[in-house]
Structures are given as C-alpha cells and as structure tokens.
Amino acid sequence: MDQADQLRKMVNKQKKVRKVSRVITVTSGKGGVGKSTLSVNLAIALSRMGKRVIILDADFGLANVEVMLGIRPQHNLADLMFRGKELKDIITEGPEGVGFISGGSGIQELSRLTRDQVIYLVQKLYELDELADIILVDTGAGIADTVLEFVSASNEVLVVATPEPTSITDAYALLKTLNRKSDFVKENTSIRMVANRIKDAEEGENLHQKLSVVVEKFLNIKVEYLGGILNDANCQKAVMQQDPVMLSFPNSNTASAIQKIAAKLIDVQLDNDDKSGIAHLFNRWMKTIYKKKKG
Numbered sequence: 001m002d003q004a005d006q007l008r009k010m011v012n013k014q015k016k017v018r019k020v021s022r023v024i025t026v027t028s029g030k031g032g033v034g035k036s037t038l039s040v041n042l043a044i045a046l047s048r049m050g051k052r053v054i055i056l057d058a059d060f061g062l063a064n065v066e067v068m069l070g071i072r073p074q075h076n077l078a079d080l081m082f083r084g085k086e087l088k089d090i091i092t093e094g095p096e097g098v099g100f101i102s103g104g105s106g107i108q109e110l111s112r113l114t115r116d117q118v119i120y121l122v123q124k125l126y127e128l129d130e131l132a133d134i135i136l137v138d139t140g141a142g143i144a145d146t147v148l149e150f151v152s153a154s155n156e157v158l159v160v161a162t163p164e165p166t167s168i169t170d171a172y173a174l175l176k177t178l179n180r181k182s183d184f185v186k187e188n189t190s191i192r193m194v195a196n197r198i199k200d201a202e203e204g205e206n207l208h209q210k211l212s213v214v215v216e217k218f219l220n221i222k223v224e225y226l227g228g229i230l231n232d233a234n235c236q237k238a239v240m241q242q243d244p245v246m247l248s249f250p251n252s253n254t255a256s257a258i259q260k261i262a263a264k265l266i267d268v269q270l271d272n273d274d275k276s277g278i279a280h281l282f283n284r285w286m287k288t289i290y291k292k293k294k295g
C-alpha cells in the first residue's frame, strides 16, 4: 500500500465516525475590502449564537486579525507541524470564546510538506473538526496561487466586495479564475457575497445584482446575497482600539448587519457530505499542490 492509499484509507475511516466542522472561506478579488473585519465580527456573532467558532488566519502579510482581536498568539501552524506543538497550543482564545489559529509563515511552508507530513497534518485537522462547529478562513489580499487553490478546494466561499469601481470586476475575475481550476466543483461549492462599505441597502443589492448576472451568464455559477454592511467610521475606530466593532460599538449599524449575516449563514440547509470539514479541505488542497509540482 503506498502513501496515497494509506491517506485515503485513513480519510475513509475517519469520515464514518467523526463530525466535521463547517468551513467558510472568506475571500475577495481586491484587497482591503473588509475580509478580516467581517471574519472577526462574524465569528463573534456566530459564537453568540452558540456555535464553537475558530478563525484560521491564512493572511500571511499583515496579521490583522490578531490586531483586530487584540490578541497575540504564541504559536502558529508551523509550530504544530515542525515543533511538536499540539492543536490546543496553537489555538488562542479571543473575545467571546472565539478561537484563533495563526497561519504564520506556516501556510507557505505547507506547500513544501512531504507526504508523511501531510498525513500528520490531516490527522491533526481531524481533531480541529471536532473542536469547531464553524471555521472561518480569512484569506489574504490579492489572489496568490496557493490561496486560490485553497479557495477552490472550499465548499463554502464568502466573497466580500465594495462599491469601489474595480471591486466587482476583481470579484468576477476571481470567480473566473476559480472556475478554471481543475479541482473546483461547481456543484459542491456554494458562493455567497457580502457587500461592504455601502451607502444604503439598495447599493448593496445592486452590487450583488451586477456580480451575479455576469457570473451566472458567463460562468454558470450562482452567487447568493448574504447582506450588506454600511460604510461606518466605527469600523476604523474599532481597529484603532483593537476591539472588534461587535464589542466596541454593539449598537452600531455594522453590528446589527453582521448579526443578520450570521443568522442567514446559520439558516442555510447544509448537506454535509464526506467532502466537508477542514481536514478534507486541506487534503484536497495538498493534492492539487502535489499534482502541480509533479506537473
């Protein structure tokens, strides 16, 4: 039995007995549109609804989730992989019981793992599937190839866009690129959109309309609208205070908009199949990376 068989066997065994978490990958075509803001505050809203939520920060550059949550994680994914840390050591507790895992440079290192290391990681991630009901993956700015591959391996993608002129065309470009990825399976992926920094509800709906019409026509992909968040100076203030807007401005428009988005997310019917969960997602992602390496 080669290692691929071994991995398959392990995966098959695990999926029969274990529960998996719901993984929602937050992404955008253009950077700086509010992915981290949404991830952090959505996590808090979902946690208040009784869900066990973990944010996985795949944003290599600015580490802004940490800043927004006002926490300083001791360890990251690389410590789990290479320095003998356990999963519990790399999860930092943030406000309202939200867990946080820093990708650190770990994410980039992950693309260089050996098969044995991948097996080890996937094993660890099965534990994570048991610890969390929902894992929000905050992807970084721009569309680096490894990130795109991660997005295309995801079952649930949340696209953030703003009324800035290029935001929708960039979101379209992102979905178009995704659509070309060999491991992107339209039927298994739900794509939802949040409009951020809008001036009123109508602007958000128009934005969604614009994106969904072209995406449906040219890519045959449906984009569901989850809701909009007004442009709100409290968001910037919250970053300065290192306290998420849900906590520092609980009565703001933004807080209630995010509450609504969370409720809508919880409301969707999921047919959790054997492709769900963070362990499976990583497994799929790693496979694509290997395939590419072999080229």
Ligand SMILES: Nc1ncnc2c1ncn2[C@@H]1O[C@H](COP(=O)(O)OP(=O)(O)OP(=O)(O)O)[C@@H](O)[C@H]1O
Pocket: 028, 030, 031, 032, 033, 034, 035, 036, 037, 038, 059, 062, 064, 139, 140, 141, 142, 196, 197, 198, 229, 230, 231, 232, 233, 234, 235, 236, 237, 239, 254
């Ligand atoms: N609804 C909003 N109203 C006003 N400002 C906002 C809103 N949402 C986000 N911002 C501000 O926009 C800036 C960028 O937000 P954020 O860091 O969440 O974006 P991002 O998409 O994660 O960026 P990156 O692509 O660099 O990771 C921050 O200063 C944030 O406070």
Ligand SMILES: [Mg+2]
Pocket: 035, 036, 037, 059, 064, 138, 139, 140, 141
């Ligand atoms: Mg960010």
